[in-house]
Amino acid sequence: MLKVSGLACSRGERRLFADVGFSLAAGEWLHVQGENGAGKTSLMRLLVGLSPADAGEIRWRDEPTPSVEFRRDLIYLGHHAAVKEDLTPLENLRLAAALDGIALDERTSLAALIRLGLRGREDLPVRVLSAGQKRRVLLARLLTRPAVLWVLDEAFNALDVAAVKLLGELIAEHLSAGGMAVLTSHQPLPVPGGKALVL
Numbered sequence: 575m576l577k578v579s580g581l582a583c584s585r586g587e588r589r590l591f592a593d594v595g596f597s598l599a600a601g602e603w604l605h606v607q608g609e610n611g612a613g614k615t616s617l618m619r620l621l622v623g624l625s626p627a628d629a630g631e632i633r634w635r636d637e638p639t640p641s642v643e644f645r646r647d648l649i650y651l652g653h654h655a656a657v658k659e660d661l662t663p664l665e666n667l668r669l670a671a672a673l674d675g676i677a678l679d680e681r682t683s684l685a686a687l688i689r690l691g692l693r694g695r696e697d698l699p700v701r702v703l704s705a706g707q708k709r710r711v712l713l714a715r716l717l718t719r720p721a722v723l724w725v726l727d728e729a730f731n732a733l734d735v736a737a738v739k740l741l742g743e744l745i746a747e748h749l750s751a752g753g754m755a756v757l758t759s760h761q762p763l764p765v766p767g768g769k770a771l772v773l
C-alpha cells in the first residue's frame with residue numbers, strides 16, 4: 575500500500591502544490607494531471623525520493639520512504655529518462671539492472687525487448703534506432719524485474735498507436751497481477767479504472 579498525505583512542494587519562490595494526498599492498494603493506479611508547469615514531474619520526483627518535500631509523508635507498506643523495501647519494489651521512469659546511445663538495447667537493460675543492484679540474464683532481457691517489438695534490434699547501437707524505438711527500449715525495463723510500484727512520468731510520449739496500446743496492456747497486466755502505478759499524462763490513458771489527481 576502506498577499512502578501519501580499532506581505533501582507540499584515549492585520550486586524557487588513558487589508553491590506548486592500543498593496538501594496532496596492519495597493512497598493506492600494492489601491493482602490500483604493514479605493518473606496525475608495538470609497543465610504544463612503544474613508540478614506533475616516535481617510530484618513524481620518527491621514520490622520516488624529524488625527530491626525532498628516541504629511537508630508531508632509518503633509511506634510504503636506502512637513504513638516511511640525511502641526504505642530498502644520501497645527501492646526494491648519501485649520502478650521509476652522519469653520524464654527525461656534516456657537510454658545510452660552507444661550501448662545496444664541488451665546492454666542498456668543490463669546496465670539499468672546493474673544500477674538497481676540486480677543481475678539480469680539475457681533470456682529475460684531478450685524476452686522483454688521482443689514483447690516491446692524490438693526483435694532483431696537487440697544488438698544494434700541504440701543511436702541507430704528511431705525515437706519511438708528508443709522509448710520502447712526504456713519501457714522494456716518494466717519487464718526485466720518484478721516491481722510492485724511503477725511510477726511513469728509521461729511514459730506514453732513519442733509512442734505510435736501500437737506502442738500506446740501495448741503499454742496500456744502492460745500496465746493493465748501489471749495491475750491485474752496486484753501491481754500499482756502512478757502515471758502522468760496530458761491525454762486520457764488506455765488503462766481501465768484509475769483514480770485521478772489534478773494539480
Ligand SMILES: Nc1ncnc2c1ncn2[C@@H]1O[C@H](COP(=O)(O)OP(=O)(O)OP(=O)(O)O)[C@@H](O)[C@H]1O
Pocket residue numbers: 585586590608609610611612613614615616617
Ligand atoms: N529545480 C527547479 N528550480 C526551479 N524551478 C523548478 C525546478 N524544477 C521545476 N521547477 C519549476 O516548477 C514548475 C513545475 O515543473 P514540473 O516539471 O513539475 O511541471 P509539470 O506539471 O511536470 O509540467 P509539464 O506538463 O510541462 O511537463 C515549473 O514552473 C518549473 O519551471
